[in-house]
Every structure is written in C-alpha cells, then in structure tokens.
Amino acid sequence: MKKIYLDYNASTPVAPEVADAMLPLLTYFYGNPSALHWAGGPVKELLQQARQQVADLISCSPSEIIFTSGGSEANNLALKGYFYKNRQRGNHIITSKIEHPAILNPCKFLEQMGAKVTYVSVDRYGSVSPEEVEKSITKETILITIMHSNNEVGTMQPVKEIGEIAERHGIAFHSDASQSVGKVHIDVNELKVDMLTIAGHKLYAPKGIGALYVKRGTELEPLIHGAGHENGLRAGTENVLLATGLGKACEIANIRMNTQQVKELTDYFWTQLKKEYGDKVVLNGHMEKRLPNTLNVSFVNRVGQDILSSIPNLAASTGSACHSGSIELSPVLKEMKVPEHVGMGAIRISLGSDTTIDEINQVLHWLKEVI
Numbered sequence: 001m002k003k004i005y006l007d008y009n010a011s012t013p014v015a016p017e018v019a020d021a022m023l024p025l026l027t028y029f030y031g032n033p034s035a036l037h038w039a040g041g042p043v044k045e046l047l048q049q050a051r052q053q054v055a056d057l058i059s060c061s062p063s064e065i066i067f068t069s070g071g072s073e074a075n076n077l078a079l080k081g082y083f084y085k086n087r088q089r090g091n092h093i094i095t096s097k098i099e100h101p102a103i104l105n106p107c108k109f110l111e112q113m114g115a116k117v118t119y120v121s122v123d124r125y126g127s128v129s130p131e132e133v134e135k136s137i138t139k140e141t142i143l144i145t146i147m148h149s150n151n152e153v154g155t156m157q158p159v160k161e162i163g164e165i166a167e168r169h170g171i172a173f174h175s176d177a178s179q180s181v182g183k184v185h186i187d188v189n190e191l192k193v194d195m196l197t198i199a200g201h202k203l204y205a206p207k208g209i210g211a212l213y214v215k216r217g218t219e220l221e222p223l224i225h226g227a228g229h230e231n232g233l234r235a236g237t238e239n240v241l242l243a244t245g246l247g248k249a250c251e252i253a254n255i256r257m258n259t260q261q262v263k264e265l266t267d268y269f270w271t272q273l274k275k276e277y278g279d280k281v282v283l284n285g286h287m288e289k290r291l292p293n294t295l296n297v298s299f300v301n302r303v304g305q306d307i308l309s310s311i312p313n314l315a316a317s318t319g320s321a322c323h324s325g326s327i328e329l330s331p332v333l334k335e336m337k338v339p340e341h342v343g344m345g346a347i348r349i350s351l352g353s354d355t356t357i358d359e360i361n362q363v364l365h366w367l368k369e370v371i
Helices: 016-022 041-058 071-089 101-112 130-135 159-169 240-255 259-280 304-309 331-335 357-370
Strands: 065-068 092-096 116-120 141-145 172-176 195-199 210-214 281-284 294-299 321-323 326-328 346-350
Touching (some): 016 240, 041 065, 065 071, 071 141, 071 195, 071 210, 101 116, 141 159, 259 281
Antiparallel strands (some): 065 210, 195 210, 281 294, 294 346, 321 326
16 A cells, blocks of 8 residues: 655655755765865855855855754754854843753753743743744843744744844844745745754754754854854754755755745645534634645644554654653643643644655545444
C-alpha cells in the first residue's frame, strides 16, 4: 500500500533541483572559498551566489545573511549573541509562551546568565497580542523575539505590528521564521525585524543548513570564535555544499511559491473532515491567519497518537509528548486553553508542494476506517 507523507512542517524532502545544484560541490568544486588560488575562486563565487539567493527571497542585502547549521543555531546566535553584546544596555527579553524550544531553552539559559524574560500569553487561536507585548516593555528591555508562525497549529503572528512597536521603542526585534520561509511571502523590511531565522530543511533544502538575517548595524557576539567568516559572526570554513542547496531552494521558492494551490488542498481536507465528523472534529489555531499548508485538528475524546499508530502508512504528527507510556497534552494547546479531552486528540497534517488530492482522499479514507 502506498505510503503518504503529510509531515512537511517536520521536514521536507530535498528538491531534485537542489540536489543537482549541490552535486558539483561533491566532485569538482572542492577548494576553500577563502583561498586566493584557482581552486578557491569558483567556490567563493558559489557561496556568494547562495547568499544572494537567500537574500532575494526575504528582500535584504546578501551581506545581511549569515549561514548557520540550521534554525536552532540561528535562534541561539540571535538571542545569546544579542544579549551578550548588548547587556550593558539592559537585561530584559520578551518572548511568547508558544515559541519553539530553540527559543524557549536559550531564554531559560540566558535567565541563568542574568537575563529577565517575560513570556507573554496567547489567545485561543494561538495568537500573541501586540498590546500585551508593548505593556511588557520596561526600560531594561533590549530584545523582543516572537515567531512568525507556530510550527504546531500554523497560526501566523502579528509580526509587522510587533515590529513597529519594537522600532518605536528602539528595541531589537527577532522573529523565528523557520516554518514560514518558502511557504508565504516574507519581506524583512515590511516586517520591521532586525533578525530573522531560516531553516533549510523546512523549504526543500538539506538538513544541517540555515541562515540568520542580521540587519546592518545590529551587533552580535558570535557563538563560535575563530577566523572572520560570516562577517565575523560564525567562525569556521563555510559549508558551501549545503549553502548552495539552501540558496537553490530559496531561488525555487521565489520563482514558484504555490501558496494558493496548497491552501486549497488544505481547506478541502478540513471541509471533508467537518462534513464527516461534525462537532467531533475541532480545528486548532486560526481559521484564516495560518500557514496555507498546516491543518491541526482534534478528534474529540480520542488520542491523536493512537489514531496515527493505527495508520502506519501515513506520516503525520501530533504535538502530544509521550513519556514512559503516558501521553501529555501539547504545551502549545495547553497555552491556548484547549480542553484536555479535545487537545489529546490533536493531529497535525502539513502538506507539501507535491501533495495531491488523491493522497488527501486516501488519508480521509484511512481516518474513516480507524475512527
């Protein structure tokens, strides 16, 4: 029986064009991009091209793109790097309670280093209130970090409004856009962000590569000290192989971001579920202000993991954490005040650019057999 992959928010396959772009770096282009001889020059050009491709996707200068090993490192560089470099100006950071662990755990670490962190709440749709963010600002606030979209329920945050608040108060603003880049249009200038995180394996590039947009003039302390690679912010010979993959993936997203097509399939999935199960199925997150590919639904009085375990040929996920045989409600749904008898039945379906209506219909059939 055909296996169906609907877990694109967890990771995407490497696009064929991306693999093709990387192949020459496994064979012919092997020089160090810092070398001044014939072997280094072409590799340096490929690195510059990749930086330009990433920059073009989010409308910034290539000099403002810092390549990292992924979204987690980019988030750590943004938070720790900014705090260490600017702690003489203050020690207060504002974030939300539903951030990815790659934000929440660095914040907890920085609290041990003397930072004070305010974790703002979200409403029942998983949305942060710009007003609450502004009310949390103190004279010691130096950084605000709010995700662009939630990886679990897909809710897109009012990043532009929060960016305007941060700009008005002279506070640096970072947004983790790992789940958004490549799925929706992002312009760092419109969003008023000073830093923005990109994760390669969320947009058809390989795992192990990401980037941090750092607005010109934003000062960070590097996490890795050494030679002056990546504008002095990340020492170590650049991974041109993976950077080339990320660059190509960004170029593809810039040319053909099929947001509407994916949204129509996602909406169709939800319509069919609602038609079949009525009040026994609940949408988690915002109906409109969410990623076009993401559908987080709860089957009331059921356990999402049990449903998925009964459909071994479906790759999807649930936000519930399993520990020693027990299942706990997802922290994100808990913060959204989703009742336990609803939240325990949550399943996240995330579509990709190659998802077909036949696959959606097959999954609907499998769900009906199990439920």
